[in-house]
Amino acid sequence: AQTVTQSQPEMSVQEAETVTLSCTYDTSENNYYLFWYKQPPSRQMILVIRQEAYKQQNATENRFSVNFQKAAKSFSLKISDSQLGDTAMYFCALRDLGAGNMLTFGGGTRLMVKP
């Protein structure tokens, strides 16, 4: 069975600074996708960034980037120039292509951006 672990229940960062959220996972598959989702207080789940396991290059989306370490099964999210609107729950998720394309989520990290 695949698992996703987020070891930081809560984090805070000052506005304009950089913060890194950690995620580790376990899967027996070689082909899979990893995702970070943001859930603001509105509770909407917003896709932030995705990474294909077969790509060595780390994904980047504007201020968001990942550090994907396949051998270590690590997938951290870096948020640069943090903004107040980044305050939210962040979920790491794994899609194992052999498991009906369902997502397995980590427990989430609550990020607070302070002015």
Place this chain on the structure above:
Amino acid sequence: DTAVSQTPKYLVTQMGNDKSIKCEQNLGHDTMYWYKQDSKKFLKIMFSYNNKELIINETVPNRFSPKSPDKAHLNLHINSLELGDSAVYFCASGSSYEQYFGPGTRLTVT
């Protein structure tokens, strides 16, 4: 132009009642899903459904049943509601490399 929509957004009902949550997607995806988010924010898959196959999570009670009238819709029916069913339920649709979520339905069972 909402990609994945759910109705209702809030649902308050009494124990023992039967209720349904509707979901529609206009993204053209073949696969739709239901997830449950509990009070501690844990998100867990309940069902995955496409035109050909329903994949049921074994931990989901059989009081929960998904119904798909067509590829763009996946409704969730819940019979004999219990207090422990209180949660936020998310519908999602996706392909192999992306998955988009609806706004969620907060279900409160009293």
